Amino acid sequence: MKSLVIGGAGFIGSHLVDRLVSRGPVTLFDNMSVGKREFVAEHLSSGAARLVVGELLDLDQVCEVVKGHDVVFHLAANPEARWGLENPRLDLEQGTIATWNVLEAMRRGGVKSLVFSSSGTMYGDTAEVCAEGDLGALPISLYGASKFACEALISAYVECFGLRGLIYRFGNVVGPRGTHGAALDFLKKLKQTPDELEVLGDGAQAKPYVFVTDCVGGMLHGLDHTTGPLDVFNIAPPDFTSVRRIAELCIAASPNPQARIRYAGGTRGWPGDVPQSRIDPSKLAALGWRVSKTSDEAVQTAVSALAVEVFGAR
Secondary structure, X not given: OOEEEEOOOOHHHHHHHHHHOOXXXXXXXXXXOOOOHHXXXXXXXXXXXEEEEXXXXXXXXXXXXXXXXXXXXXXXOOOOOXXXXXXXXXXXXXXXXXXXXXXXXXXXXXXXXXXXXXEHHHHOOOOOEEOOOOOOOOOOOHHHXXXXXXXXXXXXXXXXXXXXEEEEEEOEEEOOOOOOOHHHHHHHHHHHOOOEEEEOEOOOOEEOEEEHHHHHXXXXXXXXXXXXXXXXXEEOOOOOEEHHHHHHHHHHHOOOOOOEEEEOEOOOXXXXXXXXXXEOOHHHHOOOOOOOOOHHHHHHHHHHXXXXXXXXXX
């Protein structure tokens, strides 16, 4: 299987590449804005993978790199939802337009299979448990709106041009090599201000967290066990973890476990943040796959690994 991983030098992408190299040659396409060569250095040096540095907004370049592959894994996006508040065009370009470029390059190049990383933000501002068919509330962030538009584009290209689309709506993905997210933010804050950790909101925000290797395992299981033209799956544990718990774990893993938490207040961290999220993973479970870690276990394991990256081995 000849795989193209867009965003392959990033957090989830590099873990996916770890698995894909055993299946055949892998091409990584990444602009290296947050991706890191060291994440995939072993596979590049062995020849199992090659890295193409480029921009998804360059359609001609995307068309060239897509050619000859059996499946495209599209993981690239704005990595931090809050950045859209500072640059409202960011998610339009890095999400929606970039995804159209990928789809159009596949159409022109005759590449039929796309695996797309979507998000639980698709379900909007609701604390109800959401399955794949539950889209009663529209997204409230620019990031979520972009993912919504991307899914619609994929559906249209599947219907109009005969592509196969496999869409995954992730919970909050955590683990080593993380480039963003609450745990990494908290650890970096504690490195700068060891005695106090500022937490946006009231700490009661709670979402399902999925460990990165579970995320990758779910993606590949769905790819191996579905044949339909368009499939949508949630990847998340059935439980959830509060921001307060993440903050406590980060403090415990820091050099100063006596640090105090200062909450900024309010029910959400920033405009567009969904304070409560619950995701139903039963559809993928019906295909025989479940996460290996609960949400709390995923967070605790991720914090331990990220603390070593931020503070060094203790």
